[in-house]
Amino acid sequence: MKSLVNRQLDFMGKRRIAYTISGLMLLVSIVSLLFQPLNLGLDFTGGTLVEVRYAMAPSLEAVRQLLENAEFRDVSVQAFGASTEVLIRLQQAFDPDVGEQVVSLLRNAGDEMELIRAEFVGAQVGDQLRDQSGMGLLVALGVVMLYVAFRFQYKFAIGALLALIHDVIIVVGIFSLFQLEFDLTVLAALLAVIGYSLNDTIVVYDRIRETIRKSRIDDMPAIFNEAINMTLSRTLATSGTTLLVLLALLVLGGDMIEGFAIALIIGIVVGTFSSIYVAAALLLVVKLDREDLIPARKEDPEGEEELP
Structure with a gap:
């Protein structure tokens, strides 16, 4: 048992380093988008x-x-x-x-x-596609926030939403930085990234909630580390096999789906990172505690505790 504990990775202990890396990636992406617009494909420009x-x-x-x-x-x-x-x-x-x-x-x-x-x-069709695709991304993010808030708690929803926005900005920023062509296949990949990242986040959140309820300690970083380590093998297996398929598509799929494969590869790597260091670690920032998941017991007038 002791050797097993020693093999646990201290994810939360490295969260400030991860925040710095994440902040730098976001800064570079946003600056690139401000000063170097996306290289829009024919689907958008006409x-x-x-x-x-x-x-x-x-x-x-x-x-x-x-x-x-x-x-x-x-x-x-x-x-x-x-x-x-x-x-x-x-x-x-x-x-x-x-x-x-x-x-x-x-x-x-x-x-x-x-x-x-x-x-x-026509360029007019491209304008409509651009507007509708942007609206589609916003609607997807809004629905995700409502779903997570309903299934877990509003603090979880904040972390999940920020993680998804983080992933989308970085993927789009890399396409802007390297002037990769941004077309409808890349837009489809962005929606797939949102789904993949959300799935990974939900798995981590489920384990965190379960571990908080079962744990007898109030050390949240330790609880989060335990929960993330429990899901680590599943995360690595899922991400690894998905990346193998996408690498095959990138190498053998031809130019037609090259942008799609690149966007998903970036999205999976960034999404795996964000499910730990954005979605989960931000729960510490918003001060998630046991009472958020387990209501406090009520007391009767005589001072004896009652179940809620």
């Missing part, structure tokens, strides 16, 4: 989509370079389904002849292909 089918799988980098040399602006080239099908995104106003122009240019380079479609994504 532009032209051209889909072509090659006879043989082409070099995507060679296709991109050829189009850029022909002065097409903001070119994005991705494999679309089969390796012979290529989706070309051009951030420019729609021209009815743009599909034929692209095909002619690529054919002149010696490639055989056919035009599948050429269509325009």
Whole structure:
């Protein structure tokens, strides 16, 4: 039993270091978002989509370079389904002849292909998507806060909400800092990060609540350490297997879901960190105690205690 206790990790003892790391990540993310806006994809900015089918799988980098040399602006080239099908995104106003122009240019380079479609994504649609996606994130965070407050206690809801906001800001901030393309797949990944982080937080909260009720001590940092250590193996197993799948998607999935995989990888790492050092550790800041979970016994007029 003594050796088991010695193997317990002192998470709460390192919480001030974690607060510093978390604060620095948030500061860098917010400053980047203020001075370097997101590199929004075609879904949000508007532009032209051209889909072509090659006879043989082409070099995507060679296709991109050829189009850029022909002065097409903001070119994005991705494999679309089969390796012979290529989706070309051009951030420019729609021209009815743009599909034929692209095909002619690529054919002149010696490639055989056919035009599948050429269509325009309007900037107005992009504005609506941006507004609706922002509203969707706010609604998701609001519902999460109500759920946690109802299931646990309002102090738990504060920690969970701040943890989710922390995760979203850092993921978006990294996309801003490195100017990674932010499109609808990344937005979907953000919503998935909220779900994953919340699930991890709920597991930790359940164990903390159970440990507080069973413990005979009032040392909250020690109780939190015990609870988090109990969930550690489950957290590492879940995060590890999920990261393996996402790494496979990142390496083998192609450009189409690259942003999605990157956002989820960042979100899982940050979400695992925040479930311990934001969601759980902030319960100490808001002074969670035993009375918040176990109502005090009432006393009768004669001074004898009664059960509530």
